[in-house]
Amino acid sequence: MTSASARVTLIAMLVVGLVPVLLPLVWMISTSLKPEFDVFAYPPQIIPARLRPQNYADVFSQAPFARQYFSSLYLGFADVVGTAIVASLAGYALARLRFPGRGLVLPLLLSALLLPSEILIVPQYALFSNLGLIGTQVPLVLEPVFGAPAIVGTFLMRQFFLSLPRELEDAGRVDGLGGLGVFLRIALPLSGPALATLAIMTFLANWNAYLEPLVFTSGRPELITLPVALNEFTNFDGTPQYSLQMAATTLSILPVALVFLLAQRHIVAGIARSGLKG
Amino acid sequence: MRNVGELARAPILALPRLTLRQREAILGFVFVAPLLIGFAIFVGGPLLAILYFSFFRWNIIQGTLTFIGTANYERLLTSSDVAEIARTTFLFGVGFVPLTVVAGLVLAVALNSRTRLFIGLRAAYFLPVVISLAAWSIVWRLVLAPDGPLNALLQLVGQSPVAWLRNQALALAAIIGVQFLKTAGYSMVLFLAALQTVPWDLLEAAKVDGATRWQSFRAITLPLIAPFTLMVTILLTIASFKTFALIQLMTKGGPGQATTVLAYYIYQTGLQLFDMGYASAVAVVLFVAVLTLTVLQLAVRRWWVFEGEGI
Numbered sequence: 001m002t003s004a005s006a007r008v009t010l011i012a013m014l015v016v017g018l019v020p021v022l023l024p025l026v027w028m029i030s031t032s033l034k035p036e037f038d039v040f041a042y043p044p045q046i047i048p049a050r051l052r053p054q055n056y057a058d059v060f061s062q063a064p065f066a067r068q069y070f071s072s073l074y075l076g077f078a079d080v081v082g083t084a085i086v087a088s089l090a091g092y093a094l095a096r097l098r099f100p101g102r103g104l105v106l107p108l109l110l111s112a113l114l115l116p117s118e119i120l121i122v123p124q125y126a127l128f129s130n131l132g133l134i135g136t137q138v139p140l141v142l143e144p145v146f147g148a149p150a151i152v153g154t155f156l157m158r159q160f161f162l163s164l165p166r167e168l169e170d171a172g173r174v175d176g177l178g179g180l181g182v183f184l185r186i187a188l189p190l191s192g193p194a195l196a197t198l199a200i201m202t203f204l205a206n207w208n209a210y211l212e213p214l215v216f217t218s219g220r221p222e223l224i225t226l227p228v229a230l231n232e233f234t235n236f237d238g239t240p241q242y243s244l245q246m247a248a249t250t251l252s253i254l255p256v257a258l259v260f261l262l263a264q265r266h267i268v269a270g271i272a273r274s275g276l277k278g
Numbered sequence: 279m280r281n282v283g284e285l286a287r288a289p290i291l292a293l294p295r296l297t298l299r300q301r302e303a304i305l306g307f308v309f310v311a312p313l314l315i316g317f318a319i320f321v322g323g324p325l326l327a328i329l330y331f332s333f334f335r336w337n338i339i340q341g342t343l344t345f346i347g348t349a350n351y352e353r354l355l356t357s358s359d360v361a362e363i364a365r366t367t368f369l370f371g372v373g374f375v376p377l378t379v380v381a382g383l384v385l386a387v388a389l390n391s392r393t394r395l396f397i398g399l400r401a402a403y404f405l406p407v408v409i410s411l412a413a414w415s416i417v418w419r420l421v422l423a424p425d426g427p428l429n430a431l432l433q434l435v436g437q438s439p440v441a442w443l444r445n446q447a448l449a450l451a452a453i454i455g456v457q458f459l460k461t462a463g464y465s466m467v468l469f470l471a472a473l474q475t476v477p478w479d480l481l482e483a484a485k486v487d488g489a490t491r492w493q494s495f496r497a498i499t500l501p502l503i504a505p506f507t508l509m510v511t512i513l514l515t516i517a518s519f520k521t522f523a524l525i526q527l528m529t530k531g532g533p534g535q536a537t538t539v540l541a542y543y544i545y546q547t548g549l550q551l552f553d554m555g556y557a558s559a560v561a562v563v564l565f566v567a568v569l570t571l572t573v574l575q576l577a578v579r580r581w582w583v584f585e586g587e588g589i
Contacts, residue, residue, distance in 0.1 A: 010388060013388075014388060014389070022405070024417045027417070027427050028417045028420070040425035043434060044430040086312045086316065089309040089313070093307075093310045097302050097309065098299070099302070099304075109313075114569070115321075116564070116568070118542070118544045118545060119541070119544070119564055119568075121548070122331075122544065122554050122558055122561060123325075124320065124324050127323070146319065146320045150317075154313060180305060208408075208412070210412045211522045215545075227412035227413065230412060230413060230416050242423075252413055257405070264404075
């Protein structure tokens with residue numbers, strides 16, 4: 001086999017492999033534009049025989065979908081801001097400041113990443129319940145800012161600060177800056193790229209979280225976030241209203257897909273870095 | 279005036295008389311404090327709490343908290359349900375982890391080239407990773423529905439439809455497949471990063487010496503990326519326990535208990551039945567299992583991973 005035909009075979013195989021990855025998403029969009037009656041029509045219609053863009057309007061009128069969408073957005077931003085503060089402080093300390101016990105902090109934090117969140121969900125529920133915070137969105141800000149996403153973020157920031165040339169900070173010290181000044185005036189302003197990666201990873205983790213919003217909001221429609229809201233479009237007997245679910249799901253995936261296209265490099269680098277060097 | 283002010287403040291500022299080193303340590307503590315305090319409250323505390331409450335009958339809705347010794351563990355160890363659930367958890371991991379490791383490696387090797395087409399293909403394979411598991415599960419619930427598109431395709435080619443999610447034997451395989459398709463791109467990206475660490479000149483030298491691609495892959499690439507392969511295996515093992523949305527939205531643990539894994543069982547017993555002491559005991563068992571598995575995998579490193587001494 002010549003190398004040109006080997007290459008064509010390889011590409012053909014890679015494209016075929018994509019079918020189960022991408023076809024469901026094509027089907028999602030197609031279903032989102034069909035009347036519910038046509039969802040299971042046979043033979044299957046990949047291009048809807050009858051178009052019903054009205055599904056997208058129904059999503060907003062049948063449920064507080066705009067509010068749920070907005071919740072996902074602002075909880076994501078709150079989480080990004082909180083995580084950026086907590087993680088850049090801790091990451092800087094772990095990279096640059098010598099203090100007793102420093103060597104123990106990172107292994108302790110990273111080992112917590114091994115835990116599936118279900119392990120902690122019962123006592124976390126009890127904790128928030130005792131604080132009177134179940135049925136509010138407060139736990140959805142507090143828990144991720146100090147939980148797994150913050151640990152990944154801290155690790156990312158630490159790796160970044162380790163890679164900064166020390167001379168820059170030394171120059172600041174010569175100019176009379178104290179420890180805090182060096183961090184605020186020199187290290188932090190340089191950490192834009194690392195903070196961008198952290199922001200995207202944190203926002204994605206928050207946008208996609210399912211267990212915590214389901215449990216901590218008690219599933220109240222006006223408090224839940226998008227991933228929980230998608231399943232709320234049901235008939236009276238609890239069976240899914242597929243066309244509306246697909247319209248809502250399409251709307252929930254849209255910003256993520258856009259961010260992904262624009263910031264692919266950050267996302268891939270963030271995942272490879274936080275995953276492999278752990 | 280300014281001098282007076284400074285004089286007045288000076289003794290207070292100088293009071294601790296700290297060395298540079300001590301100042302740095304204090305700043306270090308202050309910087310890690312928010313994370314560590316939050317971590318202690320929301321992660322460390324709850325972790326100790328499951329151990330403690332696993333010895334109680336605990337229902338937060340009824341307000342009961344009674345010490346019952348090891349009764350929760352006895353119940354757990356003698357329950358045939360738990361035996362089945364542990365088996366399902368194990369099967370999920372055994373089905374999911376090797377498949378995803380191998381697929382990720384194959385994709386990474388196949389796509390390890392920086393042409394525009396391949397970068398596009400990589401992005402396409404990676405797309406499901408950024409989509410929420412909830413959205414992915416909801417889409418696949420439609421795809422696998424009894425009258426859904428997959429069965430329609432089967433009928434079009436003359437096969438009989440399959441009850442993917444309602445068949446005891448198939449449901450687990452189906453959700454493994456759905457999780458696999460979501461995660462293969464993640465595995466691929468990790469392996470792509472690993473492949474970048476293999477020195478190009480080694481592969482070139484092998485080529486000059488007449489080695490085939492397969493030979494240099496077996497003899498050079500695979501041993502060199504072994505530490506990464508181990509890391510990917512650990513990460514995917516952890517991912518294999520994070521299936522809540524998948525199971526909740528696709529099968530609710532059914533049919534029967536065919537797709538109930540330990541993590542889902544914790545949710546069912548702890549937050550649906552509010553049998554929270556018992557759920558804590560299940561969580562302790564899962565914690566010990568995850569820990570043991572990780573330690574075992576790291577121990578494998580000793581005899582499996584190429585440490586890089588002397589090529």
